[in-house]
Amino acid sequence: MKVKGKVWIVGGLLVAFLMAIPSSALAASPPDRPEGHRRVVRGEVIAVTPPTLVVQTGDGPVVVTTGERTRFRVPGVEDPSLEDVQVGNRVVCVGWRGEEGFHAAVVAVVNLEGRLDRIGGQVLSVDGNDIRAGTPAGESVLIRTDDETIFRIPGVEDPGPDDIEVGSLIGAVGKWEEDGVFHASVVVVPRAAERKGRVTGEVVGIEGTTLVLQTQGGRQVRLLTDGETTFHVPGVEEATLSDVHVGDRVTAEVTLREGVPYAARVAVWPLQPARLTGEVAAIEGRTIVLDTPHGQVQVLTDGSTVFRIPGLENPSLEDVRVGDQIGCGGVWEDEGTFHASLVVVRRGRPGAGRTGVVRGRVLSVGSDRLTVGTPRGPVTVIVGEETTIRVPGVETPSLADIHPGDVVGARGQWNEDGSLQADGIAVLGGGEKPPRSPASPKARPED
Numbered sequence: 001m002k003v004k005g006k007v008w009i010v011g012g013l014l015v016a017f018l019m020a021i022p023s024s025a026l027a028a029s030p031p032d033r034p035e036g037h038r039r040v041v042r043g044e045v046i047a048v049t050p051p052t053l054v055v056q057t058g059d060g061p062v063v064v065t066t067g068e069r070t071r072f073r074v075p076g077v078e079d080p081s082l083e084d085v086q087v088g089n090r091v092v093c094v095g096w097r098g099e100e101g102f103h104a105a106v107v108a109v110v111n112l113e114g115r116l117d118r119i120g121g122q123v124l125s126v127d128g129n130d131i132r133a134g135t136p137a138g139e140s141v142l143i144r145t146d147d148e149t150i151f152r153i154p155g156v157e158d159p160g161p162d163d164i165e166v167g168s169l170i171g172a173v174g175k176w177e178e179d180g181v182f183h184a185s186v187v188v189v190p191r192a193a194e195r196k197g198r199v200t201g202e203v204v205g206i207e208g209t210t211l212v213l214q215t216q217g218g219r220q221v222r223l224l225t226d227g228e229t230t231f232h233v234p235g236v237e238e239a240t241l242s243d244v245h246v247g248d249r250v251t252a253e254v255t256l257r258e259g260v261p262y263a264a265r266v267a268v269w270p271l272q273p274a275r276l277t278g279e280v281a282a283i284e285g286r287t288i289v290l291d292t293p294h295g296q297v298q299v300l301t302d303g304s305t306v307f308r309i310p311g312l313e314n315p316s317l318e319d320v321r322v323g324d325q326i327g328c329g330g331v332w333e334d335e336g337t338f339h340a341s342l343v344v345v346r347r348g349r350p351g352a353g354r355t356g357v358v359r360g361r362v363l364s365v366g367s368d369r370l371t372v373g374t375p376r377g378p379v380t381v382i383v384g385e386e387t388t389i390r391v392p393g394v395e396t397p398s399l400a401d402i403h404p405g406d407v408v409g410a411r412g413q414w415n416e417d418g419s420l421q422a423d424g425i426a427v428l429g430g431g432e433k434p435p436r437s438p439a440s441p442k443a444r445p446e447d
Helices: 002-020
Strands: 038-049 052-057 060-065 071-073 090-098 101-110 117-127 130-134 140-144 150-152 169-176 182-188 196-207 210-214 220-224 230-232 249-257 260-268 274-284 287-292 295-300 306-308 325-334 337-346 355-365 369-374 377-382 388-390 407-414 420-429
Touching: 038 060, 038 101, 052 090, 101 182, 117 140, 130 169, 140 169, 196 220, 210 249, 220 260, 274 295, 274 337, 287 325, 287 337, 295 325, 355 377, 355 420, 369 407, 377 407
Parallel strands: 060 101, 071 101, 140 182, 150 182, 230 260, 295 337, 306 337, 377 420, 388 420
Antiparallel strands: 038 052, 038 090, 052 060, 090 101, 117 130, 117 169, 130 140, 169 182, 196 210, 196 249, 210 220, 249 260, 274 287, 274 325, 287 295, 325 337, 355 369, 355 407, 369 377, 407 420
């Protein structure tokens, strides 16, 4: 009887201890609505102790808690669970961090049977769970998603296929099916970034405000236009998209906005472009008087003429100078008159006294100068007593603190011999520097 009494006492104490434990500690599933931002944990499984698994990430091990609402995805397993996740598997866990650690809403095993395939392109259409994208190779690919597909879209807390917009760029990870459909396990919309570029090709289609170009390499490019797009069409003063036609050869300056390529400027090439080169003898209004080997020619320019001048981002006729060597593209109006759609200035050496900037890698350093390698060849930068020098980590830098291999930027005035008299030089990057000699000669330190 005494033994039975002790058993009842112990049992009562155990029940009381369990009732004192918070219910959240006994719950097998995470809360219904997570507090905080959606997170992702990636890495290799190093331990499985239901209902948790330990994932080794680049920042160290992370304990991932699963529950009844956690969805699992394991290639080749029809109705997977935590029991199908093995030590050594590579996983992607999507969930949130709470006060009690990381709770997983989705656990996906990847690379179980080799590498997954990756594709990317521009979204052409979205129909339910199916996304059709045009790849850089000009192919149209059907990307199929399902409830297990993980979506990553910047600024969207719980993204899905409804958040994918036509025209946006996407990347997808998954597997090709036998019917040619790409089954995506992960779909990512890249973070918005503004980038610029240029593309030349033939107009093969105009769909509303979208230009479809075919490049020389056979790649098809879709460019959106809007009210900020400027058009340059030979013979048309204030050109618009309606003046561009299928079959035209164009060059477009492209800006990526929110991941979508927009045409900032579209220039239509002349139907039968002719070329003309020579030296500028005079500029009269919008007409360039050009000395050529066959005599003087009147080169007409207008609002549609595109100018290209080294070192200038948006050049115009005002930037062309007498004495410049230029090349023109356009059409002849008569024997002495040429209508230019394109004017390219070829300046071998900047004008003396003009302000200039040099940027590149140091090739050599002398007592009062350094040679900088630039895309247009080596440039000599002269250092004087008034030159200010900036070197990261050096309090009172001098020319001796600049070494071959450093990347520098220099600003000053051009000399007659093509060298740059530097007002200031800044080291922008480079390798490890040798210790500076305390007796090295100094240029005037920066105030």
